[in-house]
Amino acid sequence: MSMTERQDGTREDDEATTGPLPVVGKSGKAGASKDPAEMTLLEHMGGPMGFVYSAIPVAVFVTANAFLSLSLTIGIAVGSGLALFGYRLLRGERFAQAVGSLLGVALASALVAVTGSARDFFAIGIWASLAGFVLTLGTVLARRPVTGVVWNLVHGGTHDWRADRPTLRAHDLATLAAALVLGSRFAIQQWLYVTESTAGLGIARVLMGTPLTIVAALVVVWAFRRSTKRLIPAGR
Incomplete structure (x- = not known):
């Protein structure tokens, strides 16, 4: 901590006049750190x-x-x-x-x-998509969208996020986006499975993997940021 000397001979703390130093990340640029909920999501996605x-x-x-x-x-x-x-x-x-x-x-x-049967290479993923669709849609119908539950848990589990209507709506949209991705994967890949198109299943798995996951992830990240902005005071 450095000190500067005033004209009257007294000294004062630089930090008192300039304010605290900004947070600097690994890249060397000033800015706020990432939301821990966003980091958790990105880590699970790999x-x-x-x-x-x-x-x-x-x-x-x-x-x-x-x-x-x-x-x-x-x-x-x-x-x-x-x-x-x-x-x-x-x-x-x-x-x-x-x-x-x-x-x-x-x-x-x-x-x-x-x-x-070669097509069974995709069977586990197809039924996992159906299970994921049912579970995510179920949390929305129960008025406890899973993205909101995850956000709250990462932030200590103490926020009454369901009482804030804009936050609840944001997580309804984010969870529905995830449910739509999972449901579309099941519907299309199950149809290809029934028609015994192994090559088609492979193409669908790749095309409906990364692109759709990115779209859903963007909506989820938006909901996380909206929740943090509304429910967590700045500076915490």
């Missing part, structure tokens, strides 16, 4: 590379299935999952986050090995 990691095994499986036997296709898909798992660990990612993609590929491949 960042931009998380979308790439989820698309690679799908592309590998569909491509291999077009030219190779089912047993070789399964082996190559699992091999790609193992390679991604090792690569993510080498990059310093957490074990729980890195192993998620491997488990997904392993479970999907195991189901294909049991049923003998």
